[in-house]
Amino acid sequence: MVNFFPTPYPDELLYSTLARYCMRSGNIREIHNFEDLFGTRNCIAAMELPTQLDALIRNMPVNTKYTAEYFIYKHTLFPFLAAFIPQKRADKIIETMRNGEGAVSYIRIGLISNSITLNKYFRFCPECFKEDIETFGEPYWHRSHQITGVFVCPKHKMPLYNSTELIRAGNRQRYIGASHGNCIVEKEISYSNDLMKKMLWMAEDAEILLNNQFGFKEPEWFRSQFRVKLVEKGYARMNNYIHQKKLKQDFVDFYGHEYLQLVQSPVLNNSGGWLSDMVRKNNRITYTVRYLLLARFLGISVTDLFNTKLGFNDEDENNIDAYQELWDQRLIELAQSGLSIRDIADILKASTKTIRKAIDRLGIEPFWKYNGGGKYLHQKYTDTEEFNIKREEFRRKWLQLHVQYPDKSSNKIRRNNDGLYAWLKKYDGKWLEGNYRRIKTSVNTVDWAKRDAELLPKVKEVIKEMKEGKPERITWTTIASKLGISGWLSKKKEKLSLTREYIDSVVESIEEFHIRKIKWAVEELEMQGKEITLWNLAETAGIKPKYMKEIYKEIEQVLNKKGYDCNFKW
Numbered sequence: 001m002v003n004f005f006p007t008p009y010p011d012e013l014l015y016s017t018l019a020r021y022c023m024r025s026g027n028i029r030e031i032h033n034f035e036d037l038f039g040t041r042n043c044i045a046a047m048e049l050p051t052q053l054d055a056l057i058r059n060m061p062v063n064t065k066y067t068a069e070y071f072i073y074k075h076t077l078f079p080f081l082a083a084f085i086p087q088k089r090a091d092k093i094i095e096t097m098r099n100g101e102g103a104v105s106y107i108r109i110g111l112i113s114n115s116i117t118l119n120k121y122f123r124f125c126p127e128c129f130k131e132d133i134e135t136f137g138e139p140y141w142h143r144s145h146q147i148t149g150v151f152v153c154p155k156h157k158m159p160l161y162n163s164t165e166l167i168r169a170g171n172r173q174r175y176i177g178a179s180h181g182n183c184i185v186e187k188e189i190s191y192s193n194d195l196m197k198k199m200l201w202m203a204e205d206a207e208i209l210l211n212n213q214f215g216f217k218e219p220e221w222f223r224s225q226f227r228v229k230l231v232e233k234g235y236a237r238m239n240n241y242i243h244q245k246k247l248k249q250d251f252v253d254f255y256g257h258e259y260l261q262l263v264q265s266p267v268l269n270n271s272g273g274w275l276s277d278m279v280r281k282n283n284r285i286t287y288t289v290r291y292l293l294l295a296r297f298l299g300i301s302v303t304d305l306f307n308t309k310l311g312f313n314d315e316d317e318n319n320i321d322a323y324q325e326l327w328d329q330r331l332i333e334l335a336q337s338g339l340s341i342r343d344i345a346d347i348l349k350a351s352t353k354t355i356r357k358a359i360d361r362l363g364i365e366p367f368w369k370y371n372g373g374g375k376y377l378h379q380k381y382t383d384t385e386e387f388n389i390k391r392e393e394f395r396r397k398w399l400q401l402h403v404q405y406p407d408k409s410s411n412k413i414r415r416n417n418d419g420l421y422a423w424l425k426k427y428d429g430k431w432l433e434g435n436y437r438r439i440k441t442s443v444n445t446v447d448w449a450k451r452d453a454e455l456l457p458k459v460k461e462v463i464k465e466m467k468e469g470k471p472e473r474i475t476w477t478t479i480a481s482k483l484g485i486s487g488w489l490s491k492k493k494e495k496l497s498l499t500r501e502y503i504d505s506v507v508e509s510i511e512e513f514h515i516r517k518i519k520w521a522v523e524e525l526e527m528q529g530k531e532i533t534l535w536n537l538a539e540t541a542g543i544k545p546k547y548m549k550e551i552y553k554e555i556e557q558v559l560n561k562k563g564y565d566c567n568f569k570w
Helices: 015-025 030-038 052-059 068-077 087-099 102-108 126-136 194-211 219-232 242-253 255-264 272-280 289-298 302-309 320-338 342-347 352-362 385-404 410-417 419-427 429-434 449-465 476-483 497-506 510-528 536-540 543-562
Strands: 122-123 160-166
Touching: 015 068, 030 052, 030 219, 030 385, 052 068, 052 087, 052 122, 052 320, 052 476, 068 087, 087 102, 122 126, 160 272, 194 255, 194 385, 219 272, 219 289, 219 320, 242 272, 242 289, 242 429, 255 302, 272 289, 272 410, 320 342, 320 352, 342 419, 385 419, 410 419, 419 429, 449 476, 510 536, 510 543
Parallel strands: none
Antiparallel strands: 122 160
16 A cells, blocks of 8 residues: 555656655565565566456545546557457457556557567657756656657657666566656657658657547457548549559658668568558558558548548448448549540559440440441541640640659659540640650669678667667577668678677577577566466477477576476476
């Protein structure tokens, strides 16, 4: 039971509030703070999804106004991390946060399966730090600053900085607050204007999720929302066909490879990947940042994504009238450009029979029937005044697009103007060729010796970080992924003699990795004061017992060295 409890500040993490309690409690030993707050020592200080909240409420001062739900929604990262999961799964996570163990919440919310590397250090905004001291007399950890994938403060629109305080390393049974000692700006961070713009988008959208309870929805809701916009923008057809190549290319053009690497959401050219999974018909849940990336790209606000059923005008959410209307509008636009039925069919990925039926249904005047079709019975279409007017109009539009996008090649411009390009190619090909912009990409010769020397210290730093905290298997693939060079590191390793020699000396087999995880798990259980049992060891290390059995001799050596008996029943 505690005699007092600090009032949580605006946007403060519960972790930070508990740290302020510990600072004022007067307890000499940190473990006594856990006994005061939770009535047990069997608990750890989790930042994103804290647990044992019901116990915390029971140990609050009499007549406290706080509830577990209040802390979950107002002072943890749950509203952001759980924004796109179904109701039933959200209820289970809330129950775990109230009465369960922390690792279960992280698994259920998908942070493990999505292969997202969470922030290593607590982050802070220097301006918020100053304002908090002026307003409240002390600094604190803001929850909007701790989201993995958010790099700027949404309030002050400036970069966030890493503190010196680790989130998941060292003693997990203590709370450490923000202070002058751990919030130090050693080197000023500066991002390009383009990166800052995209980082601000994400920070603002993430803040909306944190501060609003939109309600939980099934994966089908979001898939339907995205599909409406995909059809509207020409990335999908009504039969569920997705133009994956065009979607990926435009998505990368919109955000840029650098930013997508920073938010751990690179888009690869192969057939798979997180973006392909999101627009296909499956129930996979991915990291929240990726939903926000796709929504922003498609022009859907966060509020509309949750609250407004896009494309439907009646109560029947299963009809496809909205998609039909979008498809019809696209057909009318292409018909007005004067293309043939076959050209329109190619663009809409439909049969000519389907196009003809739609033309009759919509009452579109068949003005593409130039010869023998009734409109130009005695002359060629290209000899008419109408043709000359349209040609001048389309030439002007083509040139205007090149002025509007001076850095884009004609190939990129035509992707979003396929009707215009198709008409000019068919009827004005010679002029089009003379006004076709081709941007040559210069090929620079790589100095592999120099790159090898520059890469080696970066590789060593990454491997050092991988060996700290929760173990990650050291492989060529994971190293390349963390450096953001997955596309070429392993392919060019023969040209990187120093880097190759070092990586080959530290890469782990699956057995070596499991042994390192066991060593780490033993230390974790010791810090948590838990018994060294087969189940606790398997759960903490994240290794199935059947795989542990394969290295039982090594496990015995680890435990015997620590003074434990290894009498497990394999």
